[in-house]
Amino acid sequence: MNDAMNGKGTVKVEEKLYQNRYLVDAGRPHIRVKPHQTPSRGLLAMTHLCPAGCYNLSESGQVEVSADGCVECGTCRIVTQTTGELEWNYPRGGFGVLYKFG
Amino acid sequence: MSETEQDASPRFDAIVVGAGPSGNAAAYVMAREGLNVLQIERGEYSGSKNVQGAILYADALEKIIPEFRDEAPLERHVIEQRIWTMDDRSHTGVHYRSDDFNEEKPNRYTILRAQFDKWFNSRVRDAGATVLFETTVTELVRDLSGKVIGVRTDRSGNPIMAPVVVLAEGVNGLVGQRSGLREELKPDTVALAVKEMHFLPREVIEARFNLQGNEGVVIEAMGTITKGMTGTGFLYTNEESISIGIGCIVEDFVDSAETPYGLLEAFKNHPSIKPLLAGSEIKEYAAHLIPEGGYRAIPQLYGDGWLVVGDAGQFVNAVHREGSNLAMTTGRIAAETVVMLTRKREAMSAANLAAFARRLEETFVMKDLRKYKGIPNLLHGGKAQFFGTYPRLISQAMQTWFRVDGVDKKTKENAIARSFREARGWRGMIGDTFRLVRAWR
Numbered sequence: 001m002n003d004a005m006n007g008k009g010t011v012k013v014e015e016k017l018y019q020n021r022y023l024v025d026a027g028r029p030h031i032r033v034k035p036h037q038t039p040s041r042g043l044l045a046m047t048h049l050c051p052a053g054c055y056n057l058s059e060s061g062q063v064e065v066s067a068d069g070c071v072e073c074g075t076c077r078i079v080t081q082t083t084g085e086l087e088w089n090y091p092r093g094g095f096g097v098l099y100k101f102g
Numbered sequence: 103m104s105e106t107e108q109d110a111s112p113r114f115d116a117i118v119v120g121a122g123p124s125g126n127a128a129a130y131v132m133a134r135e136g137l138n139v140l141q142i143e144r145g146e147y148s149g150s151k152n153v154q155g156a157i158l159y160a161d162a163l164e165k166i167i168p169e170f171r172d173e174a175p176l177e178r179h180v181i182e183q184r185i186w187t188m189d190d191r192s193h194t195g196v197h198y199r200s201d202d203f204n205e206e207k208p209n210r211y212t213i214l215r216a217q218f219d220k221w222f223n224s225r226v227r228d229a230g231a232t233v234l235f236e237t238t239v240t241e242l243v244r245d246l247s248g249k250v251i252g253v254r255t256d257r258s259g260n261p262i263m264a265p266v267v268v269l270a271e272g273v274n275g276l277v278g279q280r281s282g283l284r285e286e287l288k289p290d291t292v293a294l295a296v297k298e299m300h301f302l303p304r305e306v307i308e309a310r311f312n313l314q315g316n317e318g319v320v321i322e323a324m325g326t327i328t329k330g331m332t333g334t335g336f337l338y339t340n341e342e343s344i345s346i347g348i349g350c351i352v353e354d355f356v357d358s359a360e361t362p363y364g365l366l367e368a369f370k371n372h373p374s375i376k377p378l379l380a381g382s383e384i385k386e387y388a389a390h391l392i393p394e395g396g397y398r399a400i401p402q403l404y405g406d407g408w409l410v411v412g413d414a415g416q417f418v419n420a421v422h423r424e425g426s427n428l429a430m431t432t433g434r435i436a437a438e439t440v441v442m443l444t445r446k447r448e449a450m451s452a453a454n455l456a457a458f459a460r461r462l463e464e465t466f467v468m469k470d471l472r473k474y475k476g477i478p479n480l481l482h483g484g485k486a487q488f489f490g491t492y493p494r495l496i497s498q499a500m501q502t503w504f505r506v507d508g509v510d511k512k513t514k515e516n517a518i519a520r521s522f523r524e525a526r527g528w529r530g531m532i533g534d535t536f537r538l539v540r541a542w543r
Binding site for chain 2 (some may be wrong): 010011013016017019020023041042045048049051052053071072073074075077078079081089090091092093094096097098099100101102
């Protein structure tokens with residue numbers, strides 16, 4: 001699925017995330033994708049479903065995550081809980097997104 | 103008693119996991135009644151991880167802090183509710199506005215959760231509770247019989263012990279789910295909502311929405327804005343900002359190719375919405391899950407040494423868009439149950455904590471959730487009709503009716519009736535009506 005198909009090309013989520021405040025726990029990502037050949041339907045869906053656009057499909061067909069802009073909603077955890085493709089924890093206390101308005 | 107046993111004895115009467123509306127309500131009530139309470143929150147402050155529309159329903163908070171209006175950061179009191187069904191170019195609305203809502207003690211307010219929660223939590227600390235921020239609870243501690251006797255956190259150190267743990271950890275509460283106290287959330291009973299904060303001068307907001315002073319308007323919208331998925335949009339007026347958002351059931355997002363932010367952008371650019379936001383400055387983008395499963399998704403609410411409250415317990419009335427009031431009410435009643443047992447020196451056993459669930463049955467919380475128990479399945483099962491076909495038909499019918507074009511009214515009536523019949527069929531319409539009435543009553 002390319003960016004035009006999944007809609008990422010039309011709306012830039014990076015511009016939205018730019019408004020937010022984060023304290024990134026450098027070197028300690030709170031979400032990891034386990035090694036896989038072919039992503040499940042749920043994990044693949046994260047490439048359009050993640051509200052922070054953290055998931056991308058690599059050229060060789062695997063789903064990758066970069067959680068720096070994560071808003072900690074938990075959607076990816078919910079859609080992959082039966083497949084176990086993600087290692088998911090909340091960021092360490094004090095790290096992650098910090099809402100001023102909520 | 104030996105020294106080791108003394109060390110293991112609880113310092114706190116209760117631990118509350120989370121500092122949202124339910125956790126703050128629970129911690130405040132227990133601390134006010136003299137219990138030694140520890141509240142643990144993973145954010146930098148209460149509210150820093152929390153997201154809501156947001157509308158505050160005064161009644162639930164009044165029962166906890168009657169004088170809240172004098173000190174809580176409130177935005178606008180709601181005098182007008184608009185409910186819209188939308189197609190791509192139109193909206194058909196039911197609006198209710200009343201000067202009766204300009205009362206001494208208004209019934210509903212818009213709030214900004216990060217600021218409101220911070221205030222609520224300051225009251226928790228004033229009442230004597232200890233609050234640990236920037237600390238994530240990682241697991242429950244149990245004794246050999248399985249009774250919950252404390253928690254472990256991501257701060258180094260020994261487990262923290264207490265006779266009872268109140269889990270107010272929110273919709274995506276890992277502690278209770280990973281401990282097997284309740285089932286994992288399912289993609290078809292949880293919605294993902296995204297939201298933006300749009301800032302405008304207050305005079306502009308007041309002129310655009312026909313408001314004076316701190317009066318406010320809230321809009322709830324459904325229709326083609328969710329592209330055939332089960333979901334709703336909202337727009338709420340704050341003092342100097344507008345909260346706008348849209349959310350859909352996660353399973354529907356999985357099946358579609360839509361992005362949440364793409365939906366939000368399309369909603370913002372709808373011809374009925376765009377002029378309301380014109381010239382605004384965006385200052386925040388947020389996303390959150392909403393438990394939408396209703397009565398049938400409510401998990402086991404208590405056990406030996408634990409209780410669950412708020413979103414973690416699926417306490418959301420999806421039909422009326424109520425959640426924080428259910429959160430505060432369940433937090434308060436959990437706290438009152440713990441206070442009662444502590445005073446009577448009774449054990450925090452499942453049998454004794456069952457009083458929490460029994461008391462909830464007597465409140466609007468369980469009565470409302472039970473009343474609408476069939477709605478989530480109905481809407482989800484009929485999403486093509488309820489979020490696509492009917493909103494389009496209603497818009498077309500309105501336009502046919504209001505456009506004056508030389509066609510006689512009887513012909514227009516027939517055309518409208520025919521459009522519904524052709525789109526849904528008599529059997530379909532009767533079935534939809536029957537199912538809706540059955541689910542609603």
